[in-house]
Amino acid sequence: MLRRALAQSAPPLVTFAAAVVLAELVIRALDVSPLILPRPSAVFAAATSEAGPLLSALGATARAVLAGLLLSSTLGVAAAVALASSPWLKRAFYPYAIFFQIVPIVAIAPLLVIWFGYGPRAVVAAAAVVSVFPVIANTLAGLLSVDPALADLFRLHGASRFATLWKLRLPWALPYLLTGLRIAAGLAVIGAIVGEFVGGGGLGVVVLGAMRQQRTDLVFAAIGYASLLGLALFGAVGLASRLALRHWHASETNR
Amino acid sequence: MGRGVAFALEGVHRSYRSESGGEVAALAGIDLAALESSFVALLGPSGCGKSTLLRLVAGLDRPERGVVRSGGARPAMVFQDAHLLPWRDVLANVELPLELLGQPAPARHARAEAAIAQVGLADAAHRYPAELSGGMRMRASLARALVTEPRLLLLDEPFAALDELTRMALDDELRRLWREAGLTVLFVTHSIAEAAYLAERVVVLSRRPAHVVLDHTLALPAERSAALRAEPAFARELGVLQEALRHGAALPC
Numbered sequence: 295m296l297r298r299a300l301a302q303s304a305p306p307l308v309t310f311a312a313a314v315v316l317a318e319l320v321i322r323a324l325d326v327s328p329l330i331l332p333r334p335s336a337v338f339a340a341a342t343s344e345a346g347p348l349l350s351a352l353g354a355t356a357r358a359v360l361a362g363l364l365l366s367s368t369l370g371v372a373a374a375v376a377l378a379s380s381p382w383l384k385r386a387f388y389p390y391a392i393f394f395q396i397v398p399i400v401a402i403a404p405l406l407v408i409w410f411g412y413g414p415r416a417v418v419a420a421a422a423v424v425s426v427f428p429v430i431a432n433t434l435a436g437l438l439s440v441d442p443a444l445a446d447l448f449r450l451h452g453a454s455r456f457a458t459l460w461k462l463r464l465p466w467a468l469p470y471l472l473t474g475l476r477i478a479a480g481l482a483v484i485g486a487i488v489g490e491f492v493g494g495g496g497l498g499v500v501v502l503g504a505m506r507q508q509r510t511d512l513v514f515a516a517i518g519y520a521s522l523l524g525l526a527l528f529g530a531v532g533l534a535s536r537l538a539l540r541h542w543h544a545s546e547t548n549r
Numbered sequence: 550m551g552r553g554v555a556f557a558l559e560g561v562h563r564s565y566r567s568e569s570g571g572e573v574a575a576l577a578g579i580d581l582a583a584l585e586s587s588f589v590a591l592l593g594p595s596g597c598g599k600s601t602l603l604r605l606v607a608g609l610d611r612p613e614r615g616v617v618r619s620g621g622a623r624p625a626m627v628f629q630d631a632h633l634l635p636w637r638d639v640l641a642n643v644e645l646p647l648e649l650l651g652q653p654a655p656a657r658h659a660r661a662e663a664a665i666a667q668v669g670l671a672d673a674a675h676r677y678p679a680e681l682s683g684g685m686r687m688r689a690s691l692a693r694a695l696v697t698e699p700r701l702l703l704l705d706e707p708f709a710a711l712d713e714l715t716r717m718a719l720d721d722e723l724r725r726l727w728r729e730a731g732l733t734v735l736f737v738t739h740s741i742a743e744a745a746y747l748a749e750r751v752v753v754l755s756r757r758p759a760h761v762v763l764d765h766t767l768a769l770p771a772e773r774s775a776a777l778r779a780e781p782a783f784a785r786e787l788g789v790l791q792e793a794l795r796h797g798a799a800l801p802c
Contacts (some may be wrong), residue, residue, distance in 0.1 A: 369783050443628040450626055451649040451697075461645075465636050541677040543637035 301418070332511040335463060341515035349501065352519045355496035357413055358486045359523065361477075362421025366478060369422070370429025371471065375459065380438035388434075395427040400484055403492040411493050420489025425478035432474030436467025469543045472535040479527035553620065553703050555733035556606050557582035561615035563601055566759075570584070573760035575601040581752060581761060588727055589733045590744035590792060593754030594798050601738040602759070603703050606735060620733075622692070625699035627707045630687035633678040633693070634691070640667060640674045643692045644782060648698070656694075664696040665689075668722065684715035689721075695726065701733045717775065717799070720747055722775055741790045745783060751790055756798030763793035 300305050312332045328336060341348065373391065377384045388472045403420050410416040440463055448458045490498020504512035539546040557619045558581045565575040577600035593599050604610040605617050607624050625646070633642045643664055646655035665674050668688040680688055687707060695704060706721075708716040724747060727734050738744050744751045745767060753763040767786050769777065777783050 298708060307651075384607060394679075441632060443630075443632040444634070445605070446607075446651065447626065447628075447632065447646075449609060450623070452623070453649045461633070465634070468636075516618045540634075542679050544679075 295337075299417075307361045329508055329510055332514060336511045337514040337518065338390040340509070341518060342468050343437050344512060344515065348497075348515060351495075351500045354414070355417075355483075355486050355490065355498070355520065356523055358417040358489070358496060359420045359421050359482045359527065361414075362482045362486060363425060363475070363478060363527075365418065366426035366482070367429050367471075367475060370474070370478075371424045373430050374433035374437055377434055377463075378463070384434075385462065391427065391430050393546075394423060394430070397423060399424050405488050406489065407493045410493075414493075414495060416493035417486050417495060417498075419488035420493070421486040423480040424485035425482040427470065428474040428477040431472075432470045432477075433467050436470030436504050437463050439470075440466045445457070453493060469535070469539055469545060472538070474543060476528060479531055480524050483524045483527070487520060496546040532535045552584045552586060554618070554708060555583045555587070556617070556619040556735075558602070558605065558612075559618075561602075561605060561612040561617060563598070563605065563610070563612050565601075576605075576612075577687045577760050578651040579760060580615055580742065581764075581794075583733055583735065583750075585733055586731045588619045588724075588749045589736070590748035590751045591735060591737045592751055592793070592794065593739065593759060594756050597754050597756050599754060600705050603678065603705050603735065607622075607703055608686075609664055611775055620700060622700040623697070624701035624703050625648075625694035625697055627687075627690055627694045627702070627704040629706045631678065631683075631690040632708060633686060635678050638675050638677050639670060639681070639692075642678070642689055642766035643696050646693060646697045661696055662694040667695060667726065671778070675690045682715075682725075683711050684719065687711060688723055691719075691723070691726075695730070699732060701735070702727075704736045705735065706737055706739065706744070709740075716743075716780065718726045718728075723747065735784045739792065740779070745769070745786045745790060746778065753790060753797055755794040761798035762788075765789060765793070 318334045321331055332340075369452060377388055377391070384543075401425065403416070404414045406419045406423070410419050444466075445458070445463055448462055453461070487495065487498040487501070490496040491502060497520050500516045501513055505514065535545055558579050561576055561579040562574070563576040564572050579602060581602075582672075591599050591602065601610070604627070605612055606619060607626055608617075608619065611617075633639075635643065637645070640658075640661055643661040644657045647660060654661075656795045661675065662671075665671055668686060668691050670688050670692060673681060673685060673689075678689070681689065690707070708719050710712060711719065720743065722738075723734070736744070736747055737749075748767065749767045750764070752761055753765070754760070756761050769782060
């Protein structure tokens with residue numbers, strides 16, 4: 295177990311360490327201004343010396359991201375179920391769901407602040423808006439790809455629409471939904487930080503403040519913390535899908 | 550003997566829309582009836598409308614013209630592949646039909662376990678489909694069909710994807726289950742040998758649009774065993790079926 299975890303995480307850690315060392319050497323050799331590109335050692339120093347405020351900002355961003363994801367996965371699954379229930383509904387509404395994929399969050403974030411006010415509510419909304427489309431698209435694909443023979447079996451035994459949804463369609467769509475959530479998790483972090491630029495709070499505000507003080511090292515440190523948040527979420531979704539699909543889906547049984 | 554009719558099709562026509570938008574006639578005037586407790590094999594070339602016919606008998610589809618009568622009781626169906634729910638173990642898969650019919654948990658548990666034992670899968674009741682061989686998955690699928698104690702069992706080329714030995718074992722198993730339970734079996738296949746070995750009566754369909762080329766009661770003993778496959782009588786019946794199949798395949802559309 296430990297050996298496998300080590301074997302899995304060693305290669306990316308090695309490439310990370312190599313990239314850091316290389317960046318450090320190149321920046322020193324070329325004598326780049328720390329205002330443009332701070333040395334990795336300076337970024338690490340900022341990340342540790344400012345760890346207190348960074349961690350509390352990370353906490354605020356993480357809370358908004360989780361709330362946004364909860365919102366987008368609930369609404370996304372509900373929308374997918376509605377769209378899958380009739381070809382007519384799908385034709386009428388699906389093109390507008392794509393709006394959520396192409397919406398420029400930077401442009402819409404001020405609107406969200408107007409609607410929800412400054413503070414976490416607008417940030418949660420921004421995280422939800424950018425992460426809802428992959429949930430809808432993937433869940434819908436799953437709901438519509440149900441094995442027709444199994445649908446026949448359910449009909450043959452007089453299953454209600456609800457029983458067919460609950461015992462066949464939703465479980466069938468679960469691997470698709472989890473793939474959608476993996477994409478949504480990363481997008482929600484981006485959405486939250488952009489939301490914070492306008493709505494205030496969290497790592498977004500730390501980035502803005504550091505920029506005004508020309509503390510590029512702190513900007514990078516905040517980006518690093520945000521990346522850790524994204525990685526942690528990605529890992530959590532991966533763990534959830536391993537637990538949920540380990541007996542039955544090829545994506546987990548073929549590992 | 551005074552046996553009732555299990556199901557009957559009278560002058561049944563069915564067509565469907567092809568990918569390119571044209572109408573494709575699948576069934577053209579099918580007349581077919583089966584007595585209760587009989588074992589009928591439906592033999593025809595691939596893609597001739599056998600599955601369409603089976604879905605009509607199951608009540609999953611309606612004919613455009615003609616009448617489909619069934620005994621009223623809900624039939625059970627076994628599909629080409631096992632089609633189990635991959636997220637449920639064997640026991641929960643076999644319980645599914647009873648669950649959908651609203652049976653309470655303890656009762657359906659006991660009946661599912663009995664059906665699993667009937668097909669010889671008792672040791673694998675708590676394993677998942679992904680952990681089973683193709684033959685075991687098919688046995689589980691058979692148990693799921695038998696758990697409701699259906700009066701009519703419809704099978705759509707159920708063993709086509711299995712290796713020869715597993716297939717022969719399941720053929721014998723199916724014969725045994727049929728004789729024990731006294732149900733009516735309609736078995737769709739494209740294998741002449743399987744049709745002759747399993748059934749009392751073989752109905753041969755032409756290629757699309759399908760109609761009945763031959764309706765033939767086999768002159769073979771009621772007891773079937775592997776030795777039968779080497780008998781001259783068996784070879785004779787194979788010849789009859791093969792001739793009919795060839796005739797049906799050569800007909801103009």
